[in-house]
Amino acid sequence: MIQDLLYGPWPWYYTGPAIALVYFALYLVGRRFGVSGTLKTTCSMLGAGKVSEYFNFNWRDEIWNLVFAVGLVLGGYLGGITFPNEVPVDLSASTISSLEGLGLTSYTETMIPTELFSWEALFTLKGLIFIVVGGFFVGFGARYADGCTSGHAISGLANLEFSSLVAVVGFFIGGMIVTYFVVPFILTL
Amino acid sequence: MKNLRLLIIGIAFGFILTKGEVISWFRIYEMFRFESFHMYGIIGSAVILSFIFNQLMKRTKMKDIDGKPINIPTFYSGTKRYLIGGIFFGLGWALTGACPGPMYTLIGNGAVVIVVAVISALLGAFVYGLTQKKLPH
Numbered sequence: 001m002i003q004d005l006l007y008g009p010w011p012w013y014y015t016g017p018a019i020a021l022v023y024f025a026l027y028l029v030g031r032r033f034g035v036s037g038t039l040k041t042t043c044s045m046l047g048a049g050k051v052s053e054y055f056n057f058n059w060r061d062e063i064w065n066l067v068f069a070v071g072l073v074l075g076g077y078l079g080g081i082t083f084p085n086e087v088p089v090d091l092s093a094s095t096i097s098s099l100e101g102l103g104l105t106s107y108t109e110t111m112i113p114t115e116l117f118s119w120e121a122l123f124t125l126k127g128l129i130f131i132v133v134g135g136f137f138v139g140f141g142a143r144y145a146d147g148c149t150s151g152h153a154i155s156g157l158a159n160l161e162f163s164s165l166v167a168v169v170g171f172f173i174g175g176m177i178v179t180y181f182v183v184p185f186i187l188t189l
Numbered sequence: 190m191k192n193l194r195l196l197i198i199g200i201a202f203g204f205i206l207t208k209g210e211v212i213s214w215f216r217i218y219e220m221f222r223f224e225s226f227h228m229y230g231i232i233g234s235a236v237i238l239s240f241i242f243n244q245l246m247k248r249t250k251m252k253d254i255d256g257k258p259i260n261i262p263t264f265y266s267g268t269k270r271y272l273i274g275g276i277f278f279g280l281g282w283a284l285t286g287a288c289p290g291p292m293y294t295l296i297g298n299g300a301v302v303i304v305v306a307v308i309s310a311l312l313g314a315f316v317y318g319l320t321q322k323k324l325p326h
Contacts, residue, residue, distance in 0.1 A: 005208075008207075008208035008209075009208055009209070009210050010205075010208040010209045010210075011230075012209070012226065012227050012228075012229075012230030012231045012234065013230060013234060014208070014209070015205060015208065015209025015211065015231045015235075016209075016230060016231040016232065016233065016234030016235040016238070017234055017235070017238050018201075018205045018209070019202070019205060019209075019231065019235040020234070020235045020237075020238035020239045020242060021238075022198060022201060022202045022205065023235070023239045023242065024239070024242040025198050025201075026195075026198060027242075027246060027253065027259050027261075028253055028254055028259075029191070029194045029195065029198070029253060029254060029255075030253040030254070030255055030257055030259075031195065032261075032262065033239075035288070035289040035290040035293075036288075036289045036314075038289065038293075039289065039310055039311055039313075039314035040314055040318075042311055043311060043314055043315050043318060048315055048318060051319065052315075052318040052319050052321070054317070054318035054321050055315075055318050063192075064191070064192065064195050067192045067195045067196050067199065068195050068196070068198065068199040068202075069199065069293045070196060070199065071195065071196045071197065071198065071199015071200040071201075071202065071203060072199050072200075072202055072203040072206075072290060072293035072294045072297065073203065073293050073294070073296050073297040074196075074199070074200045074203060074297060075199060075200040075201060075202060075203020075204040075205075075206070075207070075294060075297065076203040076204075076206070076207055076212070076293070076294035076295060076296065076297025076298045077203075077297035077298070077299075078200065078203070078204050078207075078297075079203060079204040079205075079206075079207030079208055079294075079297075079298070080207050080294075080297060080298030080299060081297075081298065081299060085207070085208065085210070089210050089213050089215050089216060091215055091216075091219055091224075091225070092219060092224040092225045094222075094224045095215070095218065095219040095222060095224045095225065098222070099215070099218075107215045111210065111212055111213040111214070111215070111295075111298065111300075112212075112213065112214040112215070112286060112295065112300055113214055113215070113286075116214075117214070117300060117302055117303065118302055119302050121302075122302055122305060129284065130284050130285065131285065131302065131303075131305050131306050131309070132305065132306070132309045133281075133284065133309075134280075134281050134283075134284030134285035134306060134309075135281065135285055135292075135305065135306030135307065135308070135309030135310045135312075135313065136281065136309045136310065136312055136313040136316075137277050137278065137280045137281025137284065137313060138278060138281030138282060138285055138287075138288065138289065138292070138306070138309075138310045138313065139281075139309065139310030139311060139312065139313025139314040139315075139317070140277050140281075140313030140314065140316055140317050141274050141275065141276070141277030141278025141279070141280070141281055141313070142274075142278050142288075142289060142310075142313075142314070143274070143313070143314045143317040143318070144270055144273065144274030144277055144278075144317050144324065145270060145271050145273075145274025145275045145277070145278055146264065146270065146271070146274065147264075148278060148288045148289050148290075149232075149282070149288040149289075149290070150288070150289075150290055152271075152275070153232055153236075154232065154235050154236055154239060155239065156264060157236045157240075158235075158236050158237075158239035158240040158242075158243055159240075159243055159261055159263065160240075161263060161264050162266070162268075163264040163265070163266065163267070163268065163271045164264065164271070166268050166271040166272050166275065167271040167272070167274070167275040167278075168275065169272065169275065170271060170272045170273070170274065170275020170276045170277075170278065170279060171275050171276075171278055171279040171282060172221070172279060173275070173276050173279060174275065174276040174277060174278060174279020174280040174281070174282070174283065175217075175220075175221040175279040175280070175282055175283040176221050176279075176283075177276075177279075177280065177283075178221070178279070178280050178283035178284055179218060179221035179222055179283050180221075180222075182280075182283075182284070183218070183283070183284075
C-alpha cells in the first residue's frame with residue numbers, strides 16, 4: 001500500500017481529493033490556493049514596480065507564494081527522482097495513435113515529449129514555440145485572467161464563481177485551438 | 190516557521206502533481222482531445238471536495254491556525270478579462286503542457302529546460318503589467 005502511494009502513478013480518485021486537501025491546508029495556514037501569483041510577486045521583486053503600478057506593491061507580503069513554489073520543485077524531485085512513478089503514463093489508445101502520427105514516441109519513457117522539451121530542442125523552431133512562446137502565453141494569460149488552473153478551475157469553480165467558469169471556457173478554447181490545429185501544423189512543418 | 194508550513198504544503202502539492210501525472214504534457218494533450226477521464230476526474234473531484242471544504246469553512250466560521258477568520262475571496266464580475274485572458278492561458282497551457290504549478294514541479298522532476306518556460310512566463314506576466322491599462326477587461 002505505502003509502496004503504491006510512494007511510487008504511483010495514482011488514479012484520478014487519489015489525486016483529485018489530495019489536491020483538495022492542499023486547497024484546504026492553505027486556508028488553514030491563512031493563505032489561499034493559487035500558483036500564478038508567483039509570477040507577479042517575482043516581477044515585483046525584480047523591480048517591475050518601477051515601470052508599472054501593477055507590480056508596485058510590497059512583495060515581501062507575498063513571499064509565501066515563492067516559498068510554496070520552491071516546495072513544488074522539491075516535491076517534484078521527491079516524486080520524480082527519489083520515488084519515480086513505476087510505469088509510464090497510461091494514455092488512451094486514440095491518444096497514442098495520434099502521438100505516433102505526429103512522431104512523438106517518448107510517451108513510453110517520460111512524462112513530457114523530449115522531442116520538444118530538451119536543451120537541444122530549445123534552439124529549434126519547434127522548441128522555441130512550445131517552450132518560449134508557450135511559457136509567455138501561460139504567464140500573460142494567467143495574469144490577464146487573474147488566475148490559472150488552481151485559482152480558477154479549482155478554487156473559483158469550488159466557490160461557484162461565474163468569472164471562473166468563463167475563464168475555464170477560455171482555457172478550453174485556447175487549449176483546443178492549439179491541440180487540434182497548432183500542434184499538428186507545427187509538427188508537420 | 191510560517192514559511193516552513195508553506196514549504197511543506199508545496200512539497201506535498203508537487204508530489205501529488207507528479208504521482209497523478211498532472212505534470213505530463215501527454216495527459217494535457219489527451220485532456221484537450223477528450224480522450225480520457227483522468228484529468229476530468231482529477232479536476233472534478235478536487236472541485237467537489239473543495240466546495241465541501243468551502244461550505245464547512247463558511248458555516249462553522251472557521252478560523253485558521255493563527256486564529257484569524259478564514260476569508261474566501263471572490264472575483265470581480267466582468268467577463269472580458271476572464272474570457273480573453275483565459276484563451277491566452279489555454280494556448281500556453283496546451284503548448285507547454287503545463288500550467289504554473291506543474292512547471293515548477295517539472296523542474297524538480299529533472300526537466301530543467303522548463304526553467305526557460307518559467308522565465309518566459311515571467312516575461313508574459315511583465316508584459317501584462319505594462320499593457321494592462323490598454324487591454325479590454
